[in-house]
Amino acid sequence: GDDSFDEGSVSESESESEGGQAEEEKEEAEEALKEKEKPKEEEKEKPKDAAGLECKPRPLHKTCSLFMRNIAPNISRAEIISVSGDIGLRGRVGVNPRSFRFFRRGWVTFDRSVNIKEICWNLQNIRLRECELSPGVNRDLTRRVRNINGITQHKQIVRNDIKLAAKLIHTLDDRTQLWASEPGTPPVPTSLPSQNPILKNITDYLIEEVSAEEEELLGSSGGPPPEEPPKEGNPAEINVERDEKLIKVLDKLLLYLRIVHSLDYYNTCEYPNEDEMPNRCGIIHVRGPMPPNRISHGEVLEWQKTFEEKLTPLLSVRESLSEEEAQKMGRKDPEQEVEKFVTSNTQELGKDKWLCPLSGKKFKGPEFVRKHIFNKHAEKIEEVKKEVAFFNNFLTDAKRPALPEIKPAQPPGPAQILPPGLTPGLPYPHQTPQGLMPYGQPRPPILGYGAGAVRPAVPTGGPPYPHAPYGAGRGNYDAFRGQGGYPGKPRNRMVRGDPRAIVEYRDLDAPDDVDFF
Known part of the structure; x- marks a missing residue:
């Protein structure tokens, strides 16, 4: 019995000591929690300026980047980031969503400290959704200002x-x-x-x-102000x-x-x-x-x-055209386009024989073909509606791509106006067209042959013939034919624009007044 009493007393003392230790541990835990909460309260009490300093934007710095010329439309930005991140992306990815021919261009920007050529080489053979990225190193701007x-x-x-x-x-x-x-306040006019x-x-x-x-x-006094200096040169x-x-x-x-x-x-x-x-x-x-x-x-x-x-x-503030303007420019009606599609795919083969070319099936009447198209080819109908919606959206877009306007030709200036009685490109009346002329220039008729009927084929507005040298056209030295010429024979009966010379054949026994070609 004594042993049991002793054991009981020992157990009570142990339990009391254990209870005291538990209370002390609770107090220590509470103090630790209070100490942890103190920094949070201090952070809350910190001014907002400190938080602003942490989010301060990065100062001006240089970067290096890769340029991807063609990115498929089904490739997302996250996929490019994941591929570039495996190699060491430390920047951002920009993809241009708006392109005239649906080619998306992209830039992958890296920190200046990376080896951009090595990264470009590692990305050369990577394909995303059967599309090669084919990046190239983007050069820095040469003239920014x-x-x-x-x-x-x-x-x-x-x-x-x-x-x-x-x-x-x-x-x-x-x-x-x-x-x-x-949002709660009324709009400002x-x-x-x-x-x-x-x-x-x-x-x-x-x-x-x-x-x-x-x-x-x-x-009103009739005189210029005294402080105004006299104008020099052209007053305009x-x-x-x-x-x-x-x-x-x-x-x-x-x-x-x-x-x-x-x-x-x-x-x-x-x-x-x-x-x-x-x-x-x-x-x-x-x-x-x-x-x-x-x-x-x-x-x-x-x-x-x-x-x-x-x-x-x-x-221009407006982003789209009005309905009236769109109708004038050819806006399409979805229902009418669907009817045109059904009509074009309903072909009559003979009496009570109608064909649907989409499936190749034959029917007894056009109403059965129509019902067949709407039931079995609904995806084709949806494609027609999408095409119409796409066309209408493009038509009503005020900033759609368009060809530049062709400006009308400017009227001739005063420097291009010739004296009366002269035709552009023709020589002056006192000037003989027998002088030296540019290579390939057709020779005008001489000796009055064909005067008034045939004009030299000189481009309009071209320079007149240069002054003839002394003695030209008088039986002296001809610049094209050499010394003299065939007596009594006018040359170049026809004016040709071909720069190649005419091949002439002459029979020595024939009289001189006959031309042979």
Whole structure:
């Protein structure tokens, strides 16, 4: 019994010690949890600036990239990333989805530290969905900054460019909803100024100040203002006037268009999918050096007119044509096209014999062929509907690819107008056509033979015949036939455009007044 009592007392003491240890472990675990939670609370209390520093974009850096000329439409971006990742991709993949001939081009961008030629070699023999990638090393851009005509530095053109650039920014911001109001608020009317801060007070630079009162007073006195210097040379020509304040405002607008909307203003084009390419901002066109000579008002107006015409497609807001315009251009009706398809595939062989060429089966009437096509060839009907939808979408797209417009021929300038009574390409009246002529030039008739009936086959607008040398055409040295010639025989009865000489055969016993060929 004592042993059992002792055992019981021992077990109680052990249980008490175990319970105390468990409580201590719980307290230690709670303290450890509190210590773990403290850093989380401190991170929550940290200012947002610290988090912003962690997400800071990478500074300007160079990359190297591979170019894939033809990627099949069924190859996804993830597949290219997985293939490139096995080799060592440390960048991004950009695939151009919009191509005129359904050829997709792609760029795989890597860090500058990799061996791009080795990666290109390893990707040469890799096929994805039976398509060879065939990559090539993409060269760096040679001329990233390109200049245009320096006439764009003129004050009048700069002010007009500020107006066009502000209009472009307003249009593109509305198209992309970049500065749009929140969903709950009512839309802002287009007549109100834009919410974009870069367009703030932009109208101050679009209004030109004129001294109309001073001009009126000085004009009434009948004399020019004393401070105006006398004009030199052609009064229609002016010097290029540069305004630094306006240029600074314009440059800010052009950089916004180039960086935010990928629009190169002076090149009048938009670079689509530029964010997916190796260079996020590749090429930019800038104003060239000022022209050394004076410019005319006509040149300024012509430049502004041409430039506004080039910017017109970028300023067009609508993405598709209206129904009326689409109908005029030949929009197709899906139901009518399906009926045409059924009719074309219903062929009459004879009396009560009709054939379906899609399957080769024969029927007793056209209604049975129609029913057969809709039941057994429904996929063909769907293909027709898809073709019609594709055609209509292409037709109503305002930015569909199209051939460039052919401009009409320009009228002849004053330098091309000849004196009256002369035909372009013919010699002057006092000039004899017996002189040296270019190789292959047909010789005109001589000695008055065929005058007024046959003209030399000289291209219209060509240069007249050169002056004849002394003694040419008078029985002296003939430049083509040599000394003299056959007496009494006119040469070249016909004018030929063939540069090859005529082969002549002459019978020595025949009289001289007969021609033989």
